[in-house]
Amino acid sequence: MNGAELTLANVSKSFGGLMVIDHLGFTVKGGSRTALIGPNGAGKTTVFNLVSGVYSIDDGKILLDGEDISTVPPARRIGHGMSRSFQNIRLMPHLSTLENVMLGEHWRRRAFSLARGRRAVEAAKSALADAGLQTYPGQVVANLPYGIQKRIEVVRALLAEPKILMLDEPAAGLNTAETDDLRGLLERVSARGVTLLIVEHDMQFVRRLCDHVVVLNFGQLIFEGTPDEVHRDPSVIEAYLGADSQPKPVQATKTAQVS
């Protein structure tokens, strides 16, 4: 399978008078493992919300494999080959793990087909097993621990069989072992050709998993490159990463930018 290429072309979005995304343009290459990083409020989640259709864009274009999807209704976008997870867990609390995960491939099913059809259940169970979650299929998700719920969200998005998988802070709140498991899972997904776009604050996770990093600040692109290049770039260090060797300029610039 070829992963989808996602391009934001000159995209803008304002909320009231606040321009959250400011003429933003970047490309996530098909099959790449791209990280989207930046300080809090940089607009990372807003990018996800614009691409998935939670918000409509004010200006610009969002291209998925060259096709402008910015006017496609949100419910249809999953059919164009994208799926996502959420920064704060957005599982259906009263549904079981299996039912939550099956929602991922819901868009391909007919309304009156049985939800627990054998093939659908098997597909969902094997996806859960692949993520190490085989022990939880029948349980109502509200009663499960945070780390498990976090991974169920990833499996749900995966079951949509996306060409591009967008994960919003998938490693947040996970312990080291869980983070390693997640990285293993995402590497296997990537090996199938799926494009990964990941918002993540855990830079070690990003460095190990991703081959391309896009850095945002105040809704604008400030840098993109390989993880190593990003770690060396002064503008990124200043805006986001911080550096022990030069704390003063970082502090000073930040204050100046905020005020």
Place this chain on the structure above:
Amino acid sequence: MSGYMSGVLAVLLINTIIAYSVFLPAAAGLLNLGAAGFVLIGGYTAGGLTSQAGWPLAPAILAAGLFAGAVAFVLAFPILRTRGVYMVLATFAFAEVVGGICLNIPSLGGATGLSVSTYAGLPVVIPTTVCVGVFVAWLLSTRLGLAMRAVHDDENVSLLFGVNLRMVQVAAFTVGGALGGIGGALLVHQFNFIDVQTTGVLFSIYVLLYVLIGGTQTAWGPVAGALFFTVVPEILRSMSKLDASMKFLETGRFIVFGIAVVLIMIARPEGMITRTLIEKVQGLFRRRSSPENAG
């Protein structure tokens, strides 16, 4: 079975059907305080058909369901534009309008009500209720049912996973309306009479309570709710006759009942029957059936 007992049972079963009419929209996150409206539509339609047009009972019940469903379908579009408490008010207003219309159609008997001679006893009510119960359980087990429950939990995320939000909610509301019509058709033939007073505001509130107290997460919820609301007052009534010290229940049983409802709401805020409860019960059975796994 005594006439009294079979009467109580018939009312319990009819109440269960009407509870399902509110349950389906509630399972999809829609609060419907207009049950009385659909019950009146179904009751007057079926009653009119059997008493004035000479229809047999079964097709009259079916026609009542279809007509109430059609009204619900048309009504769904404006009603679904509202949210939360405004939806409650809109559905409530709908029921009032239906009551007003029925009251002002002379051929339906107006304020004196409509008498029908065809009687629907337990042989009609029991199979109808079973059919409705099986149908609702089947509906919940389909993709549409899964989508309804997903929409109940999170509309926005459901949308992003390709759930046709509007279609799911319209379907839930329409099928609910049809079931309300069927319930009304049974009710009018059980009592051989219907008037606007049969199903007032209080009736709609009770039916919504059946569902909310019983639980909106599984098809067992409305059964439990209807059972609780039908049987507990009857038990309290018979207790008042047992002993002189219980005589206060004769007039005070609704106070006791009201307190019981409040206590249940405190102890089971998501309803008496929840998914978690069923999970626990299933866990108990599994442990009992496989003792080697114990400990």
